[in-house]
Amino acid sequence: MTTLLVLTNLPDRPAAEDLARALVEARLAACVNILPACHSIYRWQGVLETADEVPLWIKTTSERYPALQAAIRNRHPYALPEVIALPVVQGLPDYLAWVARETRIPD
Secondary structure, eight states: OOEEEEEEEESSHHHHHHHHHHHHHTTSOSEEEEOOOEEEEEEETTEEEEEEEEEEEEEEETTTHHHHHHHHHHHOSSSSOOOEEEEOOSOOHHHHHHHHHHTSOOO
């Protein structure tokens, strides 16, 4: 089982907190960091856009990723949310074990 760092952005702080809380309560994430707002510039449907967004760093496992991705898609206000999963190739073993424990599917 691999630990993952999943990145997404929400349009505002309340939406970010709602999603973060739902993911942790459902044990899809061990921890979600809500970062300070950032300003994004991107092309959407052929038009250059800008938006203030709130980034989330979500810690989970490869085992829980499919359900996490589905939960983000279901709760996210964007038509096409950014959901990027990066494998954690090294880390404090006790921390990585904690992520695995906190995302384990309850019996």
